[in-house]
Amino acid sequence: MKTKDKSESSWNLSPAPESTDHIQLKKRYEHFINGKFVKPVKGKYFATINPATEVKLAEVAEGTIEDVNKAVNAARSAYENVWSVMPALERAKYIYRIARMIQERAKEFAIIESLDGGKPIRESRDIDIPLAANHFFYHAGWADKLEYAFPNKNPQPLGVVGQIIPWNFPLLMASWKIAPALATGNTVILKPAETTPLTALKLAELIQDSGLPDGVVNIITGAGETGAAIVNHPEINKIAFTGSTQVGKIINKTVAGTQKKVTLELGGKAANIIFEDAAIDQAVEGIVNGIYFNQGHVCCAGSRLFVQESIFETVVKKLKHRLESLIVGDPLDKNTDVGAINSKEQLKTINDYIEIGKQEGALMYQSSCTLPSKGNWCKPTLFLNVSQSHTIAQEEIFGPVLAIQTFRTIEEVISKANNTPYGLSAGVWTDKGSKIFNLTHQLQAGVIWANTYNKFDPASPFGGYKESGLGREGGLHGLAAYLNLK
Amino acid sequence: MSKGVKYKNEKRLEILKTYKIYIGGKFPRTESGRYYNPLDSKGNILGNICLSSRKDFRNAVVAARSASVGWSARTAFNRSQILYRLGEILEGRRAQFIEELKIQGSTSAKAEKEVNNSIDRLIYYAGWCDKYQQIFSSVNPVSSSYYNFSVCEPMGVVAIIAPEENSLIGLVSVIAPVVAGGNTCVVLASESKPLCSVTFAEVINSSDVPGGVINILTGNAKELAGHFSSHMDVNAIIYSRTDKEELKNIQINASENMKRVFYWKSDWFSVKAQNPYKIRDLQEIKTTWHPIEQIGGAGSGY
Structure with missing residues (x-):
């Protein structure tokens, strides 16, 4: 698509659109719970739209408290019976496998990311997707080395973590959240943003293909109410949220007086x-x-x-x-x-x-x-x-x-x-x-x-002072967010 | 004080101590003019203790904020020596603290242990001042040609609701890791046993700790916790009492400006109550990136 017609410049580039022929998108996506795609209990779906063309890409399930309950049960059972008792190196190997599979399917992820979210393919191809894979690869290696990260401590997983992510870096945020949670021995319920659920659901397919034990990662789609159901759920041990400062404050107030741990990555005005x-x-x-x-x-x-x-x-x-x-x-x-x-x-x-x-x-x-x-x-x-x-x-x-x-x-x-x-x-x-x-x-x-800007890396802790959030994600420092340091 | 209530003809008249609060390196009375009378185990009045107000707290936050820049800019080595000096001066005044703890109901043996542990705790944290940074910082191996490192920085002004019991060792145990890490603080001392908190302020005042770095108020947590947790120029709050409802309200109020909330409970006499993770709690992690001129080092390809 040519957007400029500038007579003074002879440097206009011919359109070079990425082909979408080989990507596989279903017409409808269900929740990913306990290793299977399951219909939402209330049977409701909503559309996800290509913001560049206003064309509907697919329908996704609208999550309710009933769906969240199912996911929490699956995650709890997977935590207690499988994930927390598995040798740490085995855990690491599953996470490495996910990293490798993302690399193999990188192009498909990049194209869907740009279709669903509107970001330039150059960015999803060169930044979002490679970094997403790197987050899994980096964190995988921590799984059996956690006691070296916190001297004199005996780090233990928290249990079931609820993760709510925004629409600006859909797959990158998903991996940014899931990878450290899994490496530290927790099981996950993730809610992608309502406008950009597709790459998270493609990740669910990939996770299914990877053989990760059922219930270790569960993905529920929906909007604010679905997120609130996760935040309010009494059986969830930790909330990790990336989004607006306004919502972050509400979450923080909601979990006050409970045992839930919270990390928040909120707004900025840099x-x-x-x-x-x-x-x-x-x-x-x-x-x-x-x-x-x-x-x-x-x-x-x-x-x-x-x-x-x-x-x-x-x-x-x-x-x-x-x-x-x-x-x-x-x-x-x-x-x-x-x-x-x-x-x-x-x-x-x-x-x-x-x-x-x-x-x-x-x-x-x-x-x-x-x-x-x-x-x-x-x-x-x-x-x-x-x-x-x-x-x-x-x-x-x-x-x-x-x-x-x-x-x-x-x-x-x-x-x-x-x-x-x-x-x-x-x-x-x-x-x-x-x-x-x-x-x-x-x-x-x-x-x-x-002398640089907007650089990110899984080894580099990220997070804010003041009202920009609580805690860090990434690197050694980010591990603490998912551990009980006894 | 309790001894002074009865006038005895044959003895000289004892000088009673006026217990005031400690703000910005000075000992004002509460601006509210209010007082309360905590009692000892026999029902005698321990003293006329300042019942600090919201305004006292706000003044203390101003003092703590203005002291923050200078205190955090001190070298870690210098902070270490000042904390050590606190220990030195407390050592020289052991007898006074033992006496006060006994007036507040402690036994001789327990009071002596509490003072000894408090001194040792100051020395312990004095030693950490120039070491925790190396323990908790990192150089991060990013997959591109950048030099990337993460360091600890003090959060700023910390509001502390100190333990109600163990009025000296509890107080020292919550203050020391906070200031060792370059923060300044406003502390609400034990309400029922406030004497040695005010006397500890005298130790602070004569020990090279700059005015405003540690501010100590006496008064009622029910009245002040809301103000401690809702003040918009406080960066973090430590709660070390037992009222779960109070803690919940603190967490709710703190959300308004994303104060970091810490619930510190411990057997303060035990060595387990001291560790560098308490210093770490009150640190932000700052990560800095800078390019390196090493083109070959770039690329995280697969």
């Missing part, structure tokens, strides 16, 4: 800070990647840009130029940089924020690209003349919208950057080593990217 002594071109690429990666549907997106005054004009000029060259359109096209907005609701949220930004006096600039007539689309957007009090500088937009501010001194930018209830991530661009360490030390955020 500062991306560029100093005059930075490698400017490299930094501009980092800024673009920081906010337009995955249409800005990233909790750690660098949505607040702080530019040192002396280089403001240069940076803005380069950013606008770069904005123009972003290819917006068909997620399946290998040349696409920015895909479809995940849902109609999210598109409305983003457009509302853009409107508020304009009303509050910020100066909007958008790419002049043309958007496809069908589907959910948003032009890459940036705002100038933004101040700290502007809504678009304070609230998480979760879209391709960048709020740009300036600063003069290090003290000023640190205080502005930290002046938010969030604390998930931050970025720093400078060629001076001591300045990097000063900044990374003082910025209140769980993940700091210096």
Whole structure:
């Protein structure tokens, strides 16, 4: 799909769409409980839609408390009779097997991810799916080595864990949650987001094929009410949630007074800070990647840009130029940089924020690209003349919208950057080593990217300070979330 | 104090101690002007103890927040020496604490043990100040050409509801790991046995701990727990009493700004009550990425 017709440029690329011929999608998916696909007790289904074409891809089951009960029973039985008593190395081998099978089916997963969620195939192919496989591979090896991770402790699994994941990185979040839970000896009930359930259900098929014992992983589809049924279930020992801060707070209140453990990966409003002594071109690429990666549907997106005054004009000029060259359109096209907005609701949220930004006096600039007539689309957007009090500088937009501010001194930018209830991530661009360490030390955020942005790895702990969440996921530190450290 | 209530002609008149609260390195009375009278086992009044208010707590949080930057920026080695100094000064005042614990109902043997353990606990955590970072940090082998490491950072301001029993060893056991890790704190001391918490504030005040790093209030948990847990500029809260309903309410209130909540119960006399995981509880993990110029190191292909 060609989205730009620019006479001044002879560099337009011919469409290079990924073929969907070989992917296998059923018309209807049931819950995956106790190793089998089973019909929802109440018999209800809902559609999952391609946000780029508005075409229905499949129907999935709508989970209710009855379905959750069945899944909890299966997970409990699998925990007590199989998974917790299995030698740890055997557990590891199952998880390794899942990692390998994801690698083998990577292309199919990538295409379905882009179809169901709208993200560019370049990202699902090169980032989401390989990382998902790597999460299983990395964590598998921990299964029989946990006592080395926590000196003087006797780590024990928690039991049955309930996991609720968002729509921005569907398979990656599923593996990010399932892999450490399994490695630490727990069994799982996972609920994918209602707009992006397909890759999780394909993972269920893969898990079925892998021979993983029945009930160790159960996948229930549905929306908020299904999630609430999981959070409220008395037989679930731990809740792991990735999503909005608002819902995170509700979950935290719900589990108050119970024995449930909780980890939360919530929202963010990250500062991306560029100093005059930075490698400017490299930094501009980092800024673009920081906010337009995955249409800005990233909790750690660098949505607040702080530019040192002396280089403001240069940076803005380069950013606008770069904005123009972003290819917006068909997620399946290998040349696409920015895909479809995940849902109609999210598109409305983003457009509302853009409107508020304009009303509050910020100066909007958008790419002049043309958007496809069908589907959910948003032009890459940036705002100038933004101040700290502007809504678009304070609230998480979760879209391709960048709020740009300036600063003069290090003290000023640190205080502005930290002046938010969030604390998930931050970025720093400078060629001076001591300045990097000063900044990374003082910025209140769980993940700091210096001279890079939006990098992820299963070995690297991820999670926020303040209202961006509780606990870490990934790496050695993430294991603690799924263990009782006796 | 109880001895002072009866006037004896042949003895000099004892000077009664005024027990005040400790905020920002100073000993104010509660701004509310309120007091309460805890009793000893014989029913004698232990003293006129400050019944701290919400405003006292808010003042203490301001003090703790302003002390936070300086305290967390101290070198770990320096924090270690200051905690050791706390132990030193407590050692020099053993007799006073034993006496106070006895007034509060302890036996001689138990009081002596409690003071000894408290001193030893300070020395234990003093030693951890410059070591826990190495235990809990990591260099992470990411599959791309980046240098990636995770370190501990103090959470900031910690509100603590200290144990009701074991008014000295309990108090020391909840404060030491928090400040050893570079946090500052506001502590609600034992309500029924508040004497040695105020006297411990004198130890703090004469031991190089900067004002505001440790703030101690006396008063009623039922009244203050809600304020401790709902204050938006508190990063974490430790609860070490037994009321499950109070704990639940703390967890609910804490959700508003995602305070980290810890429920610390222990036999405070036991060595099992001390470990570096208590320091770790009050640490955030910060992970930093930076590119390395090693193109060949990139790639996580399969």
